[in-house]
Amino acid sequence: MTFDPRLTPMRPDLAAAHLKGKVEAARFVEGTLREVVDAQAPVRRSPSPDAAYETEALKGERVTVYETTEEGWSWGQLESDGYVGWLPANALAARYG
Numbered sequence: 439m440t441f442d443p444r445l446t447p448m449r450p451d452l453a454a455a456h457l458k459g460k461v462e463a464a465r466f467v468e469g470t471l472r473e474v475v476d477a478q479a480p481v482r483r484s485p486s487p488d489a490a491y492e493t494e495a496l497k498g499e500r501v502t503v504y505e506t507t508e509e510g511w512s513w514g515q516l517e518s519d520g521y522v523g524w525l526p527a528n529a530l531a532a533r534y535g
């Protein structure tokens with residue numbers, strides 16, 4: 439089975455828990471729901487401001503975050519269109535309600 443990396447939260451080192459048994463990864467994690475608090479947040483292919491731009495997330499959009507780095511990047515999947523990528527962690531906040 440082939441998975442689109444733009445739409446599937448999986449990497450060799452980490453994947454979403456719901457993919458366990460379907461894909462290979464070193465570890466599987468449950469995501470944490472976050473919400474975009476900036477007017478817009480870029481979704482990039484890798485955790486760098488110079489990385490390829492995949493799409494953008496708009497204020498209020500929900501994101502399931504699977505990893506946040508010490509460098510200030512969160513890797514997750516947008517709820518609206520399913521895109522997976524890296525967002526600036528400071529553009530996200532815990533979702534309430």
